[in-house]
Amino acid sequence: MRPPVTLLVPFLGTPSEEEDLIARLARIDTRPDDELILVDNRPGTAVGEVPAGRVRVLRAGARRSPWYARNEGAARARNAWLLFVDGDCDPPRTLLDDFFAPAPGDGCGVVAGEVVGMRDQAAVLARWARSRRQMMASHHLAAGPMPAGIAANLLVSREAWEAAGGFVDAAAADVELCWLIQRAGLRFAYRPNARVAHRDPERIAAVARQALRYGRGRRRLRRRYGRTVPPVRLATPLGRAVAGALVWAVTGRFERALFKLIDGAWTCVLWWAYVAARRSRTDPRRLD
DSSP states (O other), X not given: OOOOEEEEXXXXXXXXXXXXXXXXXXXXXXXXXXXXXXXXXXXTOOSEEEEETTEEEEEOOSSOOHHHHHHHHHHHOOSSEEEEEOXXXXXXXXXXXXXXXXXXXXXXXXXXXXXXXXXXXXXHHHHHHHHHHSSSGGGGTTSSSSOXXXXXXXXXXXXXXXXXXXXXXXXXXXXXXXXXXXXXXXXXXXXXXXXXXXXXXXXXXXXXXXXXXXHHHHHXXXXXXXXXXXXXXXXXXXXXXXXXXXXXXXXXXXXXXXXXXXXXHHHHHHHHHHHHGGGOOOOOOBOO
16 A cells, blocks of 8 residues: 655646647546646636536646746645656556656655656657657666656655645756755655656757756856766767767668767757856745
C-alpha cells in the first residue's frame, strides 16, 4: 500500500487542449484518497475551482508563470505527497504507483521520475531532441553540488515542500528545489521506471526559447552556488559540432550532420543567454 498522492499539472493553452489534458489525466489509475489537479494558468481566468470529473481544475491566472501555478496548486492540495507533471507530458496509467516501487523510505523528501521523448514525433527538431537527451532527468543527477530532478516529473513530500519554501519564480527552480530539500536534511531518490513521455518542441523559436531558459537558469544557479555548478562553454562544444557536421556530411550521413549543426546553434543560444544573464543581479524571492 502506498500513501495518497496529489498530482499537479500547470496548464497554459487553448480550451480544446485543456479538454485533451483532462482526458489524459483521467486515465491515470488512482486510489480513493488520491487527487488529480490541473492548475489553469491562463491570464484573466477567474480564480476558483471547476469540477471536471475525476480531475479538479483550479484557476490561477493572476501571474503567468508555471512556477506560480505549481505553488498555487500545492497550497490547495490535501495530501502528504505532491507529484508535479508538465502539461505537455503523457503520463502512463500506473505513474502514481511507479513512484512507490519501491517506496521512498523514511527521510526521503524528493523523488525524481524520468522524462523521455514521444516516439511518434517525426519532426526534425523532435528527432534531434530524442537523440540528444533520451532520459532527460538523468542529466541532472551529477550536474551540480547535489542530484536533482525536473518538474516535468517530480515527487515531493509535503514536509520537504514546506522546508524548501516551494518553487522560486525563476529558471531552474526545479533543480534548486531539489538542492534546498537535501540541504534541509532530507534525502533524494531516483526512479527511472516512473517515467512520462514528453512532447518536444518542433519549431525553431520554441527550441530557442528552451535554450534561453536553460542558459539563464545555469547562470542563476552558478551565481547562487558558485563553482559547484559548471559554467556554459562555447568554444569546445561549438568546435565539435562544426567538425562533426563536416565529417557526417562527407560520409553521406546527412541527418547526423544536420543534428550536429543544430547542436552548434543550441550551444550558441545557450551560451548567449548564460553570458547575458550575468548583467542581472536580481534574485527573486520565494513565492508564498
